[in-house]
Amino acid sequence: MTTQAPTSDTELLFNYIDKNQDMFVQTLKEWVAIESDSSSSALFGKVMQMVNVTAEKIRSLGGDVELADIGSQQMPDGEIVQLPPVILAELPKDSNKPTLCIYGHVDVQPAKKEDGWLTEPYVLTEINGNLYGRGATDNKGPVLAWLHAVEAYQALKQDLPVNIKFIIEGLEEIGSYGLDALTKQRNDTFFADVDYIVISDNIWISNKPGLTYGTRGDCYFYVKVSGGKQALHSGAHGGSLFEPMADLIALLDSLVDAKGQILVPGIYDDVAPLTEEERKLYENIQFDLEEYKNNIGVTRLIYDKKEDVLMHYWRYPSLSIHGIQGAYADPGSKTVIPNKVIGKFSMRQVPNMDPVVVEKQVTEYLHEIFAKRNSSNTLKILMPIAAKPWVANVNDPQYVAARRAIKTVFGVEPDMIREGSTIPIAWNFQDVTKKSVMMLPICGADDGEHSEKEKISRSNYIEGTKLFAAFFYELAQLR
Numbered sequence: 001m002t003t004q005a006p007t008s009d010t011e012l013l014f015n016y017i018d019k020n021q022d023m024f025v026q027t028l029k030e031w032v033a034i035e036s037d038s039s040s041s042a043l044f045g046k047v048m049q050m051v052n053v054t055a056e057k058i059r060s061l062g063g064d065v066e067l068a069d070i071g072s073q074q075m076p077d078g079e080i081v082q083l084p085p086v087i088l089a090e091l092p093k094d095s096n097k098p099t100l101c102i103y104g105h106v107d108v109q110p111a112k113k114e115d116g117w118l119t120e121p122y123v124l125t126e127i128n129g130n131l132y133g134r135g136a137t138d139n140k141g142p143v144l145a146w147l148h149a150v151e152a153y154q155a156l157k158q159d160l161p162v163n164i165k166f167i168i169e170g171l172e173e174i175g176s177y178g179l180d181a182l183t184k185q186r187n188d189t190f191f192a193d194v195d196y197i198v199i200s201d202n203i204w205i206s207n208k209p210g211l212t213y214g215t216r217g218d219c220y221f222y223v224k225v226s227g228g229k230q231a232l233h234s235g236a237h238g239g240s241l242f243e244p245m246a247d248l249i250a251l252l253d254s255l256v257d258a259k260g261q262i263l264v265p266g267i268y269d270d271v272a273p274l275t276e277e278e279r280k281l282y283e284n285i286q287f288d289l290e291e292y293k294n295n296i297g298v299t300r301l302i303y304d305k306k307e308d309v310l311m312h313y314w315r316y317p318s319l320s321i322h323g324i325q326g327a328y329a330d331p332g333s334k335t336v337i338p339n340k341v342i343g344k345f346s347m348r349q350v351p352n353m354d355p356v357v358v359e360k361q362v363t364e365y366l367h368e369i370f371a372k373r374n375s376s377n378t379l380k381i382l383m384p385i386a387a388k389p390w391v392a393n394v395n396d397p398q399y400v401a402a403r404r405a406i407k408t409v410f411g412v413e414p415d416m417i418r419e420g421s422t423i424p425i426a427w428n429f430q431d432v433t434k435k436s437v438m439m440l441p442i443c444g445a446d447d448g449e450h451s452e453k454e455k456i457s458r459s460n461y462i463e464g465t466k467l468f469a470a471f472f473y474e475l476a477q478l479r
């Protein structure tokens with residue numbers, strides 16, 4: 001904690017943030033307690049509750065909040081559901097200042113204690129300076145850090161150097177349904193006076209702060225194999241049946257080899273070629289393979305060189321199998337033949353891949369594999385999420401402001417990094433609004449997003465709040 005007497009407005013802000021850190025952690029605890037898991041529409045009520053709590057917090061900062069209706073959506077199971085609204089908010093405006101639009105999300109991935117959590121997933125628990133809980137790092141902590149940075153200016157009666165708008169949604173984890181259409185609809189109104197769009201929804205790749213200029217996209221697939229009318233006894237019926245689960249496993253097994261190579265014909269055709277200039281970029285990135293393996297708990301990776309590992313996270317596609325719905329997954333030995341199973345996998349996309357082409361390639365390939373099995377079952381393939389990869393212009397002025405703010409708070413120049421995961425709306429924001437989009441992460445490389453060890457460190461949460469406060473200042477200095 002800073003104990004020296006403050007000497008400037010910035011130090012006053014940092015002092016305020018340090019002194020109020022317990023209160024900021026308490027608010028994060030209250031937010032984590034809301035199980036705003038967007039993975040199933042049955043839980044949209046909790047997402048809605050979380051959206052309302054966020055809206056109330058923005059109102060308490062003097063924000064004018066609209067809960068924008070984004071209509072309904074047919075979910076992968078066929079059900080049509082009303083979607084939780086998106087927060088479009090604005091703090092009081094001064095036309096002489098630049099306008100920053102902050103995007104974030106308050107929905108989370110599913111979490112159950114029995115997945116292997118050491119703490120209750122929805123009870124924020126501090127252990128050795130780390131705050132464990134679902135949503136702590138992805139993305140409730142960073143959203144609150146933005147709000148607390150604003151709060152610090154207001155509490156000290158310091159003039160906010162920039163105008164601030166917020167777009168906060170509750171469906172990011174399932175592909176940001178409705179947000180692209182809303183962006184198009186509000187391009188000439190809400191977005192008209194926006195100068196910069198900033199997102200803090202990703203992680204550093206080491207203990208050194210990073211500044212992110214690219215993300216991969218994502219095509220998420222459901223592969224549904226259906227057989228008879230009901231599940232059957234495997235002793236009474238196994239032997240002469242085409243079993244849906246066996247078909248599905250064969251289909252999933254045909255997608256990717258043991259070296260991570262995607263086996264779908266044509267999938268690498270559109271991947272941007274690697275230039276010598278780009279290849280050199282990876283050499284200077286701080287990324288310790290041993291530390292990385294240790295963080296994620298594995299003994300060996302497919303690649304031994306740092307550069308290859310980074311490239312396979314950032315600039316090559318990857319395919320991951322996530323689960324099988326309808327398969328028997330509980331402890332114990334049930335001898336059943338499931339009659340309907342849905343395999344779920346996703347492919348991370350990179351420039352210059354196109355989700356429309358990917359969908360065609362994957363669908364045709366899986367139908368070919370299935371046809372060769374000559375099974376009596378039926379196959380249906382859906383692609384409910386299609387998010388494009390995003391790459392920014394690093395010479396954009398926002399990046400200058402962010403670098404300066406990072407230097408102020410952390411005393412170092414950031415690593416310029418890309419992100420292997422996806423923020424579905426990033427590409428759309430850039431494409432539709434033509435505004436500058438930047439990602440300014442505050443979360444640690446070992447934060448375990450989506451895992452049963454999700455956390456944010458107290459230090460990243462609090463220093464990240466300072467970073468955002470310093471970023472407001474630096475952004476205004478650009479003029």
Ligand SMILES: C[C@H](N)C(=O)N[C@@H](Cc1c[nH]cn1)C(=O)O
Binds near residue numbers: 172174175202346424
């Ligand atoms: C990076 C961000 N915090 C995140 O976790 N995004 C999700 C979005 C997504 C993509 N497909 C389905 N959801 C992710 O990258 O998994």
Ligand SMILES: [Zn+2]
Binds near residue numbers: 139201
């Ligand atoms: Zn996120």
Ligand SMILES: [Zn+2]
Binds near residue numbers: 109450
């Ligand atoms: Zn996430």
